[in-house]
Amino acid sequence: MDLATLFLAKAQESLAGADSELLSRRFNNAANRTYYACVHAAISALLDAGAATPGRSGEWGHDFVQARFAGELIARRKLYSSDLRDILGMTMRLRHKADYQDDGVSEVQASRAVRRAHALVEAIRQVAGGRL
């Protein structure tokens, strides 16, 4: 298994968690898992496209992943729909609401985020073909 496949597997695990939390009406938890599903999926896409390599620490910052995914893979290479340009920003905002704010994530917001995360993971699988 290569690193891109490993991160896609993490994304799918997080997304399955988000689905489950959504079904249980735990919308804050769903938002939290959705964000990590998107980040891991984007890292997988970056690795698969040769657009980023992990540092020795193995950490991936939000701003770096967002800039490379939206800037390089969507804007420059046009590998993914521009509809996905803000998905990391949107899911990060919802995670913030879920984790740090007194307000909570609504059913509508959680459902929309989970739906878009599914679209992201599916798009990455399609672009990768059989590689991932």
Place this chain on the structure above:
Amino acid sequence: MSALPIQPDDASVDAALSELRARIAKHYPSATFEVGHGADPPGTYLVPIIDVDDTEELFDLIGERLLEMQIEERLRVYVFPIRPLARVLADLSQTGSSSSSV
């Protein structure tokens, strides 16, 4: 991972915050704002307080410009809108009443 090489000066961040505030205030005149630094992710946070059902609607106004700032201008500026606490509590009470009546 490669770190983003540019560390913008405070003037660029201040200008970005002013621009975002102006765009938001034009559409939501009763909005109030807080600004602070945060660690998750690291950067400057603009926190508009707006009385709406869904705070994500704000990004129909500023979403594209904010992405430009973050990706092309490499500014670590984030917008985290919140609703007034009274509105949050009112919605929670309503949800609580409808849950208990089911």
